Amino acid sequence: MLKALTALAYPRLCIETGRALGHKGAVTPGACVIELENVAYSYGDGALLTQVSLTLAPGSFHFLTGPSGAGKTTLLKLCYGALHPTTGNTLFFGEDVSRMSRDAVANLRRRVGVVHQDCSFLDHLSVADNIRLPLSVAGRQAEEAREDLAELMAWVGLTERAQALPPELSGGERQRAALARAVILSPDVLLADEPTGNVDWEMSQRLLRLLVELNRMGKTVLIATHDLSLIRAAKTQVQARVLRIVGGQVQQAGADL
């Protein structure tokens, strides 16, 4: 099955686009891709996260777990600069986000693929156009990636739904489309929030393999999930660190997971 993945040539897309973006997208060896330094965050009332330090080294694979409402989504949003820490700093590829202009953050965000928990799309564009969207926002011709797009759509099982509008997708189809959109630009980091919450076991294994393959190509991956069986399955394929949010702190989970 893993052979089939390589045979399906999906990695071609990643390598090619990775190379195409290479001049500006290369990670400085040794530098951390994303770093949270002593970050605290609160939505107003009580502190939700206190004293969180997190470093995502290039090529690392992380899982983030914790009970519902612990702050997984919040931590992910801090990681790509959608939220700004109450105290502490967020570093994006070595640069402090709070010192960057909004446009600079926008440009850097093209190197970060994000799958939101509630996957949202441009509801008036087709699924294929939505998955292609990061290409046009980055000013690249959609044409050049046409074959790669087709392969990617096939891999996440959306070929038949390519021309549908997002509101016509099923819950699982939305998640897969969101994942495809997150990886189309072959980003240096992939942050995914419950990317398999609405898909069946087989499909979740298929998506996991895509993430593992990206990781093997040197991409950094962080997945927030409460699905322990997914974590167990991943551990057989890749060296993954499992983080757990407890009481506003990030802990390394024990080997029992």
Place this chain on the structure above:
Amino acid sequence: MLKALTALAYPRLCIETGRALGHKGAVTPGACVIELENVAYSYGDGALLTQVSLTLAPGSFHFLTGPSGAGKTTLLKLCYGALHPTTGNTLFFGEDVSRMSRDAVANLRRRVGVVHQDCSFLDHLSVADNIRLPLSVAGRQAEEAREDLAELMAWVGLTERAQALPPELSGGERQRAALARAVILSPDVLLADEPTGNVDWEMSQRLLRLLVELNRMGKTVLIATHDLSLIRAAKTQVQARVLRIVGGQVQQAGADL
């Protein structure tokens, strides 16, 4: 733990409101709560569901599985009259939905609790007000159910978030709020679409216990899910039928599940 559930007196709410609605809400003994007769459905192009017959007897407990995009959500929508079958009939408490006025459907829908896959709320009202919403729509004073509401909120773990607005909830909190809203009127039937897709294992067990308890009180329950471990856990507590959508047909799943 099950003792705790009864001790927490959550069932009080259900019994009382069940009785309060009794004069118009009682299920005719023997009549099916919801019945699909030879239903086919298509969203325009190819047929999605063909020849589906389904009867939900009062007090039965069903799981609905099937791969992503098989039509689980579609089938649920047919069950509560949000979609009308291309061919075949839907019976709501013995009455043909296609022959009912929109107002009559709306009235009957108060006897059906629905948890949507993408839980949506009135974003300008607090979580508590949203959970209370079916009460006010049914023209009942929110006051009379105040204690019950508090107990229910505690059970789904939302007491602290009662005054938050829905967009401020985490993914799992939304699902729990949607479930609470679905059961507040103590409906005769509960249709839930992936109600545990975004919550951790412990919470999903807690929610399952709520559903099982409702079922023991004679309510009919249908849960669409792809989480096989949830189904396995339920089978230890209740006699559940597991249905599977394959190729547009509904099959009874084998005992291996």
Place this chain on the structure above:
Amino acid sequence: MTWREDLRYLVLGDGQADRIVPPSGFTARLTVFAAAAMAFLAVFALALALASNRLAHRWGAELAGSSTIRIVAPETQLGQQTEAALGILETTPGVAFARALTPDEQRSLLAPWFGRDVDLQALPVPQLIEVIEEEGFDPAGLRLRLAAEVPGAVLDDHGRWRGPLLASANRLRGLGWLSTVLLAASVAAMVSLAAQASLAANAQVIAVLRLVGATDRYIAQAFVRRFTLRALGGGVLGTLAGGVAVASLPAPPESVGFLEGLGFAGADWLLTLCIPLLCAVVAFAATKTAAHRALKRLA
């Protein structure tokens, strides 16, 4: 739902049901503003219409209400013919009042021609008789009688001026009403579009309410009430602003007859009260239609 129930709900409201519609937002402000802007302009249009109405009436009254009889005769017969003409006028139906002008009055009328100190005795100046008309005045009949009995009399009933002047006043008045109607149509269209925009933006609200078993009526009522009150509020604001603006326009210079002041007088102010009510009625009808159409579409 009957209009009685509508009205009762509209006035009394229903605390619980009202809350289901998001309280504000840009479509809300848009509705209020559109109603206010239109009401403001409508006040001006109404002022224009009313002013031209008054103008037309005054011209009608001033010109139609008076005629002049000129008696051209040798000096010896002048007094006698004047008496005869006055006698005829006394028995003519439709004549409220008639009198011969005094020499002083005649002199001042002729001053532009002959200067102030003209000696009227030395001139064969005709004698003028001022006639104030009333209902039923018949110039043609009077002319016939005068021709028979007072050969030197010429009746000038100002008809030459009356027609075109009245036509002009009517034109101006028509323009005012036309603007008022256009503005009302604009309010209707704009509030209707704003309501539709709001309903479309609140598709999720409607879906949630449907899900928990709300009837169409329950949903529509809340939207209709919200929009009607918004349009009413906007209409009141706009009318107030318009009223203040009209009242604070500089008064027209004295002695300019043909351009009446634009202000409202007395009962006219009551008419302006109709503007916000019109806004509300239009909003009510527009939102109700829009809501029921949207609910059918989203079913």
Place this chain on the structure above:
Amino acid sequence: MTWREDLRYLVLGDGQADRIVPPSGFTARLTVFAAAAMAFLAVFALALALASNRLAHRWGAELAGSSTIRIVAPETQLGQQTEAALGILETTPGVAFARALTPDEQRSLLAPWFGRDVDLQALPVPQLIEVIEEEGFDPAGLRLRLAAEVPGAVLDDHGRWRGPLLASANRLRGLGWLSTVLLAASVAAMVSLAAQASLAANAQVIAVLRLVGATDRYIAQAFVRRFTLRALGGGVLGTLAGGVAVASLPAPPESVGFLEGLGFAGADWLLTLCIPLLCAVVAFAATKTAAHRALKRLA
């Protein structure tokens, strides 16, 4: 972004970027309609302003451009004094043309008083001289010269009528411009609100674009272009409708001097072309502000 880049993008567009804004919806229709309605009304207001402008000019020209000199003298001196007055007028700066009225003209002017067949010879009727003024006419100076050399001459420069009439025309003109300004302000406010409503309704679009790395400029541009084009389109439609409506108003009755026809003449039509452009400019500024504010808020 500089205004040059803005403008280039505005005209040329960018197929990919354009598609990110949902193409239609009620806020879109609302924008088009608001622009159209305001443009329609603006055409009327402009017509009113232009008509009163013309009116003021005509009155100004007719009244200010002519004076009358009345020569009251014994019959024997009348001809000589008339000659003298004409002589003075010839050498007076600011007098374009002067001539004595013929007996026929005088007779028709006096007809209301004495009838058609008056014998002017038998009356001490003054001689009238019509004076057509031009730039630099100085009535006070002329009066002094006439008093010195032509004792029987009285200059009537129509000043009595001129002031109030001009004031009235100016009032009407001011009203027209005031309406135009009010309408422009309404367009601005309404398009701005519609843009904000659209941006609020498209909060999800903005969030998605942010997520995939779109810059503020990229997002704002698409919205600004969409709204500017909508307002321009609406403005064109409204102006066309307004133009047709104004052109099809019934012509004013002949001989009514004080209410000029409301139609546009010649170059006025060019002025109406400014209305849609004004809509577009206003929409551009309003949307750009709204977009950048919304983007900052949603950041």
